[in-house]
Amino acid sequence: MKYSRIILGVFLISVLFFACKKKNKETEAEIPVTTTGTVSQPVIYKVKTEEIAIPGLTITYEYKYDSQGRVVRINRSTGIYETFEWSPGKCIKTEFSTSYPDPREIVEFTLDSLGLCFSAARDSVFTYYKYDADGYKTWEIISGPNFESSYEILNGNVITTNSDVGNSTTEYFLDKNNTIGNLNKGMSFLGKQNKNLRKTITHIVSGPDWLTNFVYEFDSKNRVVKVIERVPQDSTIYKYTYYE
Numbered sequence: 001m002k003y004s005r006i007i008l009g010v011f012l013i014s015v016l017f018f019a020c021k022k023k024n025k026e027t028e029a030e031i032p033v034t035t036t037g038t039v040s041q042p043v044i045y046k047v048k049t050e051e052i053a054i055p056g057l058t059i060t061y062e063y064k065y066d067s068q069g070r071v072v073r074i075n076r077s078t079g080i081y082e083t084f085e086w087s088p089g090k091c092i093k094t095e096f097s098t099s100y101p102d103p104r105e106i107v108e109f110t111l112d113s114l115g116l117c118f119s120a121a122r123d124s125v126f127t128y129y130k131y132d133a134d135g136y137k138t139w140e141i142i143s144g145p146n147f148e149s150s151y152e153i154l155n156g157n158v159i160t161t162n163s164d165v166g167n168s169t170t171e172y173f174l175d176k177n178n179t180i181g182n183l184n185k186g187m188s189f190l191g192k193q194n195k196n197l198r199k200t201i202t203h204i205v206s207g208p209d210w211l212t213n214f215v216y217e218f219d220s221k222n223r224v225v226k227v228i229e230r231v232p233q234d235s236t237i238y239k240y241t242y243y244e
Contacts, residue, residue, distance in 0.1 A: 035126055042198055044069070046185075046243060047184050047185050047241075048063060048240075049116070050185075050238065052236065053238075055234060061076055065157040065186045066086075072084050082095045083096070089110065092109070092110060093108075105122065114192075115185050116129070116191055125143060127142045128141050131191050136192045137190065137192075138152075149162065149164075155174075155195070166203060172194065173195060175196075177196065178193065178196055178197050180240055200212065213229075216231075223240070
């Protein structure tokens, strides 16, 4: 179970959370310190590294961005890396291994006029997405297995998830802002993510319900630097650094 959870985490990062690379050459100078919106919006700090650890296995992800704050490359400590290429209405993610020259996987995302992904193609598997008027993802379906999920949004947070394998409800720390979401990783094309940090998730499945708890540590700028995700049998620990 421990290893399946980390594999699932890898899949979600490499498939569900993609942004795209510009045509011009990537340079270190293109990495922004922060991206700031209007006066009423907070500073968006970009995640530099994300470490995911369970007992016996740790993987670190390093994020690189272009001048528009979009992720253009993710390096994994396992020797795998992903590149992202932007073009009008499209984003292509290609996964490589440092020990093998040919691409391991290619995913093509199609974007709407707002820059939101409404379909993703990986080999013969297609995923389709829908969003609400505020840009939050409310529905997705993976073709082939026809795995479907829907999301109920309240005050900028996903409070209920309904899927073919079970449902869940989520509580939040409403006084703590999320600094590790899609926008912080250059992945805004997948829609807005939870405004606040998760407190608990109650999983409602065919067997007994079970609970996931979250504990956070912050730096002096109130950015998340550590998350402990606790489930009944073990824990997953996430650590974050940011571009300053």
